[in-house]
Structure formats: structure tokens, C-alpha cells
Amino acid sequence: xxxxxxxxxxxxxxxxxxxxxxDRWVLLAPERTISLDMIGHAIITELxxxxxxAQIVDRLAAKYDAPAVQIAGDVQQxxxxxAERRFLEVRA
Amino acid sequence: xxxPAPLAMLAELTxxxxxxxxxxxxxxxxxxxxxxLTTEEWISTFKQAADLGVLQLHLSGGEPATRxxxxxxxxxxxxxxxxxxxxxSGIGLTExxxxxxxxxxxDHIQLSLQGTDAEMADRIGGYRGGYDRKMQVAGWIKDIGxxxxxxxxxxxxxxxxxxxxxxMAVEMGARRIEVAIVQFYGWAMLNRNVLMPTREQxxxxxxxxxxxxxxxxxxxxxxxVPADYHSDYPKRCMGGWGTTGLNIAPDGQVLPCxxxxxxxxxxxxxxRDKLLADIWYQxxxxxxxxxxxxxxxxxxxxxxxxxxFGGCRCQALAVAGDASATDPVCVKSPFNxxxxxxxxxxxxxxxxxxxxRTAAG
Numbered sequence: 001x002x003x004x005x006x007x008x009x010x011x012x013x014x015x016x017x018x019x020x021x022x023d024r025w026v027l028l029a030p031e032r033t034i035s036l037d038m039i040g041h042a043i044i045t046e047l048x049x050x051x052x053x054a055q056i057v058d059r060l061a062a063k064y065d066a067p068a069v070q071i072a073g074d075v076q077q078x079x080x081x082x083a084e085r086r087f088l089e090v091r092a
Numbered sequence: 093x094x095x096p097a098p099l100a101m102l103a104e105l106t107x108x109x110x111x112x113x114x115x116x117x118x119x120x121x122x123x124x125x126x127x128x129l130t131t132e133e134w135i136s137t138f139k140q141a142a143d144l145g146v147l148q149l150h151l152s153g154g155e156p157a158t159r160x161x162x163x164x165x166x167x168x169x170x171x172x173x174x175x176x177x178x179x180x181s182g183i184g185l186t187e188x189x190x191x192x193x194x195x196x197x198x199d200h201i202q203l204s205l206q207g208t209d210a211e212m213a214d215r216i217g218g219y220r221g222g223y224d225r226k227m228q229v230a231g232w233i234k235d236i237g238x239x240x241x242x243x244x245x246x247x248x249x250x251x252x253x254x255x256x257x258x259x260m261a262v263e264m265g266a267r268r269i270e271v272a273i274v275q276f277y278g279w280a281m282l283n284r285n286v287l288m289p290t291r292e293q294x295x296x297x298x299x300x301x302x303x304x305x306x307x308x309x310x311x312x313x314x315x316x317v318p319a320d321y322h323s324d325y326p327k328r329c330m331g332g333w334g335t336t337g338l339n340i341a342p343d344g345q346v347l348p349c350x351x352x353x354x355x356x357x358x359x360x361x362x363x364r365d366k367l368l369a370d371i372w373y374q375x376x377x378x379x380x381x382x383x384x385x386x387x388x389x390x391x392x393x394x395x396x397x398x399x400x401f402g403g404c405r406c407q408a409l410a411v412a413g414d415a416s417a418t419d420p421v422c423v424k425s426p427f428n429x430x431x432x433x434x435x436x437x438x439x440x441x442x443x444x445x446x447x448x449r450t451a452a453g
Contacts, residue, residue: 013200013239013267017175021097021145028175030200030241030268031315033099033147086267086313 001076004054007091008079009047014087016044029087043078053079093383095373097145100337102152102350103134105165107342107452109155110183112218113206114446115245115280115287118154119353122452127343131161133363135168137340140368142172149174150202154342154452157184163192170197177202179243182229183222190232201233202241202270208256216249218448230264241268246297247287248439254297258304261312271301272317277351277406279449286446288438294319321435325396326403326419333405334378346371348378351406355415381405386416390424 002008010016014029016036025041027034036044042063046056057075061068082088107122129137138149149169156162157180169176177200178193203226207213213223233240242264244257254271261269273294274280274287289297301316308314320327330337330349339347345360346368352358358380361371372378380386384397391402402408403419411420411434412427420427 011239011267012237015175015199017147017173019145019147021143026147028147028199030177030202030239031148084310086310 002053002079002083002090003092005052005092007050007052008056008083008088009049009091010044010087011089016041027082027087029085032085032087034082034087039074040078043075095382096335098141098336098338098372099146100148100150101141101146102150102337102339103137104152104154104340104342104350105134105156105159105162106154108158109153109181109449109452110158110219111155111181111206111222112448112450113216113245113279114218114283114448115247115274115278116449117275117278117280117350118449118452119278119351120282121353122450123342124452128159129340129342129344129363131164131168133344134165135172137344137363137368138165138169138172138174140363142174144369144372147175148177150177150179152179155181155184157182157189163189163196166193166198167196170199175199180204180229181206181217181222182226183219185229185232187232190229190236190238194236194238198238200239200241202243203230203233203264205242205244205257205260207250208253208260212250212253216446218446234265240264240266241270242266243270243272245272245274246289247274248289248293249286251289251293251297254300258300258308258312258314262308266312268313268315270315270317271297273297273319275317275320276410277354279447281410282447283444284434284438285441285444288321288435288441289319290439291322291435293439294322320407320421321431323421324423326400326407326421328400329404329407329419332382332401333380334372334382338372338378346375346377348381349406352377354406355409357415381416388417390422391418394424 017026017028019026025036057068057072061071079088106128107118166176176198178198179202181204206216210223214220242261276284301314305314334348339350344362344364358377360377361375387402391397405415408417408419409415418425420431
């Protein structure tokens with residue numbers, strides 16, 4: 001679980017990339033390419049290296065006019081999976 | 093079938109290498125330095141690859157650090173928009189050169205490991221002092237902050253070192269380790285009697301990897317290439333022939349996989365003569381085994397047809413004598429019994445001696 005004040009960020013070697021040939025956003029990582037849907041892309045672009053998890057959730061909730069509790073669950077799951085595969089780091 | 097654009101490209105910048113590992117994936121007939129693509133030719137190929145849809149570029153060899161223009165090539169690849177990965181033994185890299193690679197935008201380093209101590213590593217690599225140098229390079233990788241994958245190549249001689257290799261990956265700060273049991277192509281074909289793991293070793297490796305994946309969850313990602321000859325089903329070779337990736341040989345030949353030149357009836361086109369996109373979509377070498385139409389029974393009626401595409405073409409040729417046959421690793425192959433017997437026999441040859449890879453001209 002990522003704590004509300006913890007700061008999730010993409011470590012060196014993981015970067016967002018526009019795949020023009022396939023008309024989509026991807027995360028490029030060592031030996032892996034992760035295709036991002038609209039929600040995944042929205043979450044990744046909120047990772048600015050200084051915002052805490054709760055702030056990111058609040059911004060997404062406002063942007064998509066959805067309850068923060070629901071957004072928090074989705075973001076937690078999405079980022080948790082990335083962290084487990086070492087595509088995401090979290091600063092306490 | 094609609095032909096997808098390739099996602100990954102392996103650029104074998106050179107066949108030259110200070111090491112002489114007996115499982116080198118380079119062909120037994122090595123390309124000479126004089127025939128290697130120039131800096132400009134490589135960079136043009138990188139741009140064409142990016143336009144074609146390639147996202148990931150692997151700079152390999154031989155030892156890519158043998159190319160004096162490596163930094164320039166990395167910069168060219170990054171400018172083309174490619175995720176740039178360096179596959180190296182570390183030999184030939186200095187701290188200064190690595191700082192230059194850092195400035196050029198290198199995304200990731202994959203460092204090979206021939207053994208977990210100098211005695212083993214230098215014996216397998218055939219290069220004295222190689223292990224100590226590699227450890228120094230690993231230190232620089234950590235200092236500079238390059239994301240690292242440790243690539244442990246394992247076989248009968250060093251499979252007992254797998255637990256230590258996993259520890260080393262964590263100590264080096266690697267996020268990822270590839271635990272690759274030797275696949276038998278190129279020089280490894282000449283060394284099956286030295287390298288073939290026993291069935292017990294293959295099983296033990298699977299157990300160790302499964303346990304480590306639990307213990308190191310979130311710390312170290314483990315990619316595992318199991319012992320081919322001891323498996324029940326073939327690997328999904330290259331993610332499907334001519335559908336996911338391509339290789340460029342040092343002289344510019346475009347190959348569907350690094351061992352494809354063993355299939356003598358295929359004719360490979362060259363980036364010096366044709367555009368990469370034309371070669372990918374139009375050339376016979378890529379079309380011949382693309383998809384599943386060429387496959388015989390038992391593949392045609394098998395529900396794994398779309399999972400493994402009948403396995404590896406080069407292995408089908410090497411063991412079953414026909415590149416369009418079912419990969420003999422498969423339990424359904426008529427040659428599977430022969431494959432298992434080969435594995436048993438080779439793994440029991442206790443006095444076998446290493447045939448080292450020779451130098452590229």
C-alpha cells in the first residue's frame with residue numbers, strides 16, 4: 001500500500017513515450033513496453049516527483065468528477081502493480 | 093494475417109569480443125571487422141527502425157564496447173526516439189566512457205555474468221581478469237545510477253552458483269535479473285556435452301527461481317529462461333517469427349533471429365541495399381515462417397499453436413532436420429524422444445572439454 005503522503009515517481013529507466021506508429025501511449029522500461037489506456041496515462045502524467053499519493057488522487061477526482069475513494073482504489077492498484085515490477089518507486 | 097510492426101530490434105554492432113564464451117550466440121562463421129556497418133549506416137538503421145515501429149533497441153555484439161563509436165551510436169539511437177539498452181560483459185568500458193554514455197542518454201545496461209567468482213567466470217569467459225573488471229564496472233553502473241539487469245547465463249558447469257547470482261544482483265542494486273539457462277545455438281551447439289544441464293539441475297533451478305520470486309518480490313524481478321531440452325513444450329521463440337522483433341548482424345544483414353543464418357535456404361536482405369520496412373514486410377526470409385500456415389501436424393490441430401507457434405525454427409532444423417517441423421522440445425514431436433536422449437547423453441559426459449569461441453577477424 002502506498003501511504004497518503006508518500007510520493008510515487010518513475011525511476012530512471014522508465015519513461016513515458018508516445019508510440020506514433022500504434023497511436024497510443026506506452027511506458028518504456030527495461031525489456032518491457034507497457035501499453036497505457038486513457039486512465040493509465042492520466043495517472044502517469046500526474047507523477048511529478050513531488051506530489052503525494054493523496055494529492056494525486058484529489059487532482060484526478062476533480063479532473064474526472066469522480067469520488068476520491070473510488071479513484072484512490074484504482075490508482076493504488078495501478079501503481080501497486082507497477083511498483084511490484086519495479087517500474088515505480090515510492091519516496092516516504 | 094495482418095503483419096504487425098516490430099517492437100524490438102537487436103543490433104549486433106560487432107562480432108568482436110575480448111571474451112570467448114563457449115555458448116556465444118554469434119554464428120560460428122563470424123563477420124569480420126572490415127564488413128561492419130559504419131556509424132552513419134547504423135544511425136540510419138536506427139531511424140528507420142523507429143519509423144517502422146520499433147520502441148526498444150538492444151545494442152549487443154560480440155562486445156558492443158569494442159566499437160569506438162559506441163557513444164555516438166547511443167546518442168543516435170536516443171535521438172531517433174528509441175529506448176536504448178546496452179548488453180555488455182563490461183570489458184572495454186571505463187568510468188569515463190560510462191559517463192559519456194550517461195550523457196548520451198543510455199537508458200539501461202544489461203551486464204552479463206559468466207560465474208559468481210573469478211575462477212568460474214574467467215574460465216567460462218576464457219579471459220583472465222575479466223571478473224574483477226566486471227565487478228569494477230558494476231560499481232560504476234551503481235555510482236552513475238544506470239538501471240541494471242544482471243544477465244546470469246547458467247549451464248551444467250555453474251548452475252550451482254544460481255543462489256549467489258541472485259544475491260549479487262541485489263547487492264549490485266539491479267532491479268532485474270535474467271536467469272538464462274543456455275540455449276543451444278551458435279557456439280553452444282558445439283558445446284552441448286560441456287554445457288547441458290542435468291534434469292535434476294534444471295528442476296532445482298526452477299525451484300530456486302520460484303522461491304526467490306516470492307522472497308524478493310518488489311526488490312528484484314526475475315526473468316527465467318528454463319532449460320530448453322528438459323522442457324515439455326517449446327518456447328515462444330522471438331514472440332513469433334517476424335512478428336515482434338528483428339536482428340541486424342554486424343554487416344547489415346537483417347535476420348528474424350540471431351541464429352537464423354543456420355537455415356541455409358533462407359536469403360537475408362541487407363540494410364545497405366534495401367529499406368528496413370521493405371525487408372520486414374516483403375522479404376522472403378521474414379515471410380517464410382511468419383504465422384502458423386507453414387506448420388505441420390501435430391501443430392496444426394494443437395491448441396497451443398497460437399501460444400508457441402510451433403517453437404523455434406532453428407532448433408527444428410538442428411534436431412529434426414527440417415526448419416518447418418514442430419520444435420522437438422515439444423512432447424508431441426516425433427523427435428521428442430531423440431531430444432530427451434540427447435539431453436541425457438550430453439549431460440552425462442563428465443570429461444568433456446570446452447570448445448571456446450574464436451576471435452572475429
